[in-house]
Each structure stands twice: as structure tokens, then as C-alpha cells.
Amino acid sequence: MTRPGDQISGFGLGLRPQHFSDVLAAPQPASGGDGSGVDWFEIISENFMAVGGRPMANLMAVRECYPMAMHGVSLSIGGPDPLDRDYLLSLKDLADRIEPAVISDHLCWTGAHGINLHDLLPLPLTEETLDHVAARVREVQDVLGRRIALENASTYVTFTADCLTEWDFLAELTRRADCDLLLDVNNVYVSAFNHGFDAETYLAGIPAERVKQIHLAGHENNGDHIVDTHDAPVADAVWELYRKAVCRFGAVPTMIERDADIPPFADLVAELAMARRLAAEATGGAAA
Amino acid sequence: MTGDLTTVQDLFQSRLLAGDETVRAHLTAGGPHLGVYDHAYLARLREVMGEDFPALHTLLGDEEFDDAVTGYLADHPSTERSVRWLGRSFAGWLRTTSPWSDLPMAGDMAAFEWGLGLAFDAPDADVLTGEVLAATPPEAWPLLIFDFHPAVNTFVLTHDVADFQQAVTREDDPDAAPEAISPGPETWAAWRDGDSLRVQFRPLSGDEAVGLSLARDGKTFQEICEALARSSGPVAADQGDAALRAAGMLQGWIQAGWIVGVSAEGMSWA
Numbered sequence: 001m002t003r004p005g006d007q008i009s010g011f012g013l014g015l016r017p018q019h020f021s022d023v024l025a026a027p028q029p030a031s032g033g034d035g036s037g038v039d040w041f042e043i044i045s046e047n048f049m050a051v052g053g054r055p056m057a058n059l060m061a062v063r064e065c066y067p068m069a070m071h072g073v074s075l076s077i078g079g080p081d082p083l084d085r086d087y088l089l090s091l092k093d094l095a096d097r098i099e100p101a102v103i104s105d106h107l108c109w110t111g112a113h114g115i116n117l118h119d120l121l122p123l124p125l126t127e128e129t130l131d132h133v134a135a136r137v138r139e140v141q142d143v144l145g146r147r148i149a150l151e152n153a154s155t156y157v158t159f160t161a162d163c164l165t166e167w168d169f170l171a172e173l174t175r176r177a178d179c180d181l182l183l184d185v186n187n188v189y190v191s192a193f194n195h196g197f198d199a200e201t202y203l204a205g206i207p208a209e210r211v212k213q214i215h216l217a218g219h220e221n222n223g224d225h226i227v228d229t230h231d232a233p234v235a236d237a238v239w240e241l242y243r244k245a246v247c248r249f250g251a252v253p254t255m256i257e258r259d260a261d262i263p264p265f266a267d268l269v270a271e272l273a274m275a276r277r278l279a280a281e282a283t284g285g286a287a288a
Numbered sequence: 289m290t291g292d293l294t295t296v297q298d299l300f301q302s303r304l305l306a307g308d309e310t311v312r313a314h315l316t317a318g319g320p321h322l323g324v325y326d327h328a329y330l331a332r333l334r335e336v337m338g339e340d341f342p343a344l345h346t347l348l349g350d351e352e353f354d355d356a357v358t359g360y361l362a363d364h365p366s367t368e369r370s371v372r373w374l375g376r377s378f379a380g381w382l383r384t385t386s387p388w389s390d391l392p393m394a395g396d397m398a399a400f401e402w403g404l405g406l407a408f409d410a411p412d413a414d415v416l417t418g419e420v421l422a423a424t425p426p427e428a429w430p431l432l433i434f435d436f437h438p439a440v441n442t443f444v445l446t447h448d449v450a451d452f453q454q455a456v457t458r459e460d461d462p463d464a465a466p467e468a469i470s471p472g473p474e475t476w477a478a479w480r481d482g483d484s485l486r487v488q489f490r491p492l493s494g495d496e497a498v499g500l501s502l503a504r505d506g507k508t509f510q511e512i513c514e515a516l517a518r519s520s521g522p523v524a525a526d527q528g529d530a531a532l533r534a535a536g537m538l539q540g541w542i543q544a545g546w547i548v549g550v551s552a553e554g555m556s557w558a
């Protein structure tokens with residue numbers, strides 16, 4: 001079997017250690033005529049940087065059968081500390097081994113003064129932030145020798161200093177930094193609910209040609225606010241927004257993220273079939 | 289970078305680490321849902337610590353484990369890119385912070401679980417075979433220094449926590465609390481079997497602990513032999529005997545896949 005190439009299309013899942021044995025037991029990308037299965041996997045980059053042993057052996061075995069995307073959580077692209085050169089080189093090392101279709105991280109910051117808070121923290125949406133983030137995206141892309149995709153994170157606060165909408169901020173960032181986007185449809189829904197903006201206006205403001213990957217995930221509705229928990233199936237309202245996203249962006253590689261209360265692998269594959277169905281409907285049967 | 293962005297980020301971080309409410313002045317409507325970030329920060333890190341130290345969790349019980357983790361995280365905000373390294377200083381913290389310092393088996397368990405974790409996922413490296421030593425010219429031997437596989441690591445225990453930890457790993461109930469090691473602290477090694485990739489561990493004799501520590505510090509074979517001769521005491525301070533013992537240890541290390549390189553300064557051989 002030859003190793004799949006470095007492009008993704010169709011429908012993927014986040015690769016979680018609990019599912020290695022299931023994935024390796026039936027290691028064929030199965031987006032055949034019956035429209036089931038998994039076409040590609042996304043890994044959390046930090047989990048495999050400077051790592052060997054069983055975790056790396058499993059990862060490489062999966063990579064022999066599936067194309068992949070790499071998703072980071074600690075680039076801190078909006079953070080105040082200088083970019084961590086060692087981190088970037090280690091990320092590049094991993095990318096050289098994995099040959100991912102997409103390398104992504106989040107529009108956020110994760111800590112200051114050398115401290116990592118291990119959370120995706122919100123940024124004031126200002127010209128100052130835009131300048132800062134755009135310059136750093138260019139620096140990252142210079143080290144990696146390729147574009148990165150930035151993901152919209154769910155947010156629970158906004159800043160009095162904000163002078164741009166998140167969609168205008170992202171659109172302008174892609175122009176200034178020449179970067180791509182990873183659109184998390186659940187996060188659009190969550191932030192729209194939390195801050196009272198219109199999710200469809202958000203989608204309309206995102207430059208379609210920059211969207212290289214879509215995330216879907218479950219959330220927790222607490223009545224007056226929604227938290228992006230990744231511990232439940234995708235909500236109905238998010239499926240509906242996804243349908244609209246496919247109408248706008250076309251057949252973008254789409255995946256489901258699940259990070260807590262992780263169900264059996266087959267359940268996630270079944271949930272992924274829903275994305276396949278909706279995307280096929282929205283594109284008149286021409287989904288990737 | 290200067291300006292408002294760093295100011296707001298400093299305040300945001302102070303809120304998460306120290307409960308400073310000043311940042312609210314910069315948030316729309318005072319940030320009614322700011323608390324979501326507090327919860328995410330602590331819950332996430334507690335979960336990671338629970339995954340990395342399951343046997344310590346069992347040993348201490350929910351409440352005490354949670355107290356220990358909370359105290360540790362307050363004293364050691366993460367400076368690591370990956371949560372993989374969050375617990376790096378936990379064993380040392382338990383050993384030096386009251387009331388955990390009065391319960392040495394807690395620090396021992398943390399050290400043991402951390403050492404096994406290191407062996408589990410340390411980077412890969414190609415190990416040396418015995419043939420390399422056979423091909424080493426005799427004049428190179430005194431100058432030999434050794435590179436170890438990244439998975440090889442050592443830690444000092446005052447309690448034999450292995451059976452307890454292994455029971456927790458098998459999801460069995462441990463039979464009994466770990467017992468104190470007699471006569472005193474003992475150095476253990478953990479490593480990874482190169483074929484099965486399974487984690488291995490064993491206690492080291494006093495001699496081997498000394499030899500391994502020196503070898504990992506980049507000391508030469510001759511320096512290791514001299515230290516072994518000294519450590520056997522005034523009676524058997526015999527260089528030849530020490531060299532035999534050192535060579536025996538080295539053989540064992542190579543067989544176990546601990547060594548990835550040998551070299552001698554200024555010399556090369558095929």
C-alpha cells in the first residue's frame with residue numbers, strides 16, 4: 001500500500017488515542033459508494049512533537065493509510081511573548097514526517113511572560129491586534145515554508161476596545177498575512193449566541209477561497225451563554241449552520257472534533273455520515 | 289509590542305492566576321461570562337494531572353489528590369507548550385511541600401509514574417548492538433563515553449510503589465499500601481523495550497546507580513571504573529575488579545537497548 005498523499009478531501013475525524021486500535025483494525029479510507037467511513041484524520045500537533053514510542057508508532061501506522069491535517073493549540077499567535085523558535089522548529093519537524101494537508105492553530109493567545117494557560121484566550125479585535133497577529137503569522141509561515149490556517153475560537157467575552165467584527169478581522173488578516181482559515185462552524189454559532197451577532201452575516205463576511213478546512217463539534221447550552229465543550233454530538237442548530245456554510249464555501253474538507261466523553265469510534269463515524277449527507281444535499285450531490 | 293493589547297493580556301492573566309478583577313473594566317458589560325475561562329483553565333489542568341498520575345490519585349483519594357494538584361498548579365503555573373509536561377516538577381514539589389513532605393510515598397509514586405511516562409513516549413533512537421563494543425580497540429576503552437536512549441531515566445524511591453502502581457494500571461484494587469524500602473533510598477531505572485515498545489523498570493544496585501549516573505553525565509569508562517573502585521570501600525579497592533564490573537554493567541545496558549552511541553575523544557574506528 002502506498003502512503004496517501006498530502007491532500008485531504010471529504011470527511012475526517014480528530015484522531016484520539018482511544019480510537020487507535022479501531023482505526024488500525026480497519027485501515028482503509030472508506031468514502032466509497034456507500035458514503036460511509038473516514039477519509040482523513042486531524043492530529044493535535046503538540047501531542048506528537050518530540051514524541052516516540054507507542055504513540056508515534058501508532059501515528060505513523062495511521063498515516064500510512066490516511067492523509068492528515070495538523071492542528072495546534074499553543075502557537076499563541078496573538079500572545080505578547082516572542083514566537084517560540086524551538087516550538088516552530090519542532091512543529092516543522094513533525095510536519096516533515098506527517099506531510100499534512102493543513103497546519104492550523106487558533107486566533108487567540110495562550111499566556112504571557114512565559115506562562116502557558118493552556119486555553120484559547122480571546123483577543124481585542126483592534127488594528128493593533130491585527131498588525132501584531134499579521135506580522136507573527138508571516139513569521140510562522142516563513143519558518144514552516146508554507147501557509148497556516150487560523151481557526152476562529154469560541155469566545156465568552158468581548159472587549160470595549162473592539163473596533164472590527166471577527167469576520168472582518170479574519171478577512172483582513174488573510175489579506176495582510178496571506179494565510180488560510182479553518183472555519184469552526186460550531187464556534188461561529190457559539191460566539192454568535194454569546195455576543196448576539198448574526199452567524200450568517202459572519203459566514204458571508206469570510207473570504208471563501210481562504211477556507212481550507214471546517215470543524216464541527218458539540219457544545220453546552222447554559223441558557224444565557226453557550227460553552228464550546230466538545231463533549232457531545234453536534235447540535236441541530238449547528239448542523240443547520242453547516243448546511244449554509246457548505247452552500248457558501250462548497251465542498252470544504254470537514255471534520256468532527258470530540259475531546260471529552262469520547263464515544264466508541266463507530267458512533268463518531270455515524271455522526272460523520274450526517275455531515276456527508278448534509279453536504280451532499282447542499283451541493284446538489286457533488287460533495288467531495 | 290506596546291500598547292493596549294499587552295495591558296489587557298496582563299490583566300486577563302492576573303485574573304486567571306490570581307483572581308484580579310481589574311480586567312473587567314476592559315470587557316463589554318464587565319464580562320458577565322468571564323468565569324467560563326477560570327473554569328476551563330483549572331478543569332483542563334486538573335484533568336491532565338489525573339491522567340498522568342492515576343496511581344497517586346488512587347493512593348491519596350479524590351480530595352487529597354485534588355488538594356495536592358491545586359497547590360502544585362498554584363506554585364507552578366505551566367511554562368510548557370504541551371500539557372504533556374505539566375507534571376514535570378510534581379514529585380519534587382510533593383517531597384518538599386507540607387503536608388505531602390510528611391508522606392514520602394506520595395512523592396515516590398509521583399516520581400515513579402513520571403519516570404514510566406517519560407519512558408513511554410520519549411523520542412525514538414537507534415540502539416547499539418554488542419558488536420560495536422567487540423569492534424572497539426582496547427586503547428579506546430578508557431576514553432569511551434556513552435549516549436543513552438532518551439527513554440532511559442532514573443529516579444530515587446524510598447518506598448516500593450511498583451506493585452501498587454501496576455495494580456492501578458490493570459484497574460485492580462491494590463492489595464496494600466507501598467512499603468518502605470530497607471535499608472534506604474534506592475535508585476530505579478525506567479526504559480522502553482525496543483521491540484514491544486513496552487515500558488520496563490527495575491531497581492539498580494548501588495554500584496550500578498553510581499555507574500549509570502556517571503555514564504549519563506558523559507564521564508569516561510575509566511572515570512566510571514575509578515568511581516566503582518572507590519565506592520567498594522577501602523578493602524576491595526581493586527581497579528581490575530572495578531573494570532570487570534563496569535564492563536558487565538555496560539553489557540547489560542547494551543542488551544537492554546539503553547545505549548545509542550559510544551565514542552572516544554580524538555579516536556575513530558569502523
Ligand SMILES: [Fe+2]
Nearest residue numbers: 151184215257
Ligand atoms: Fe475547532
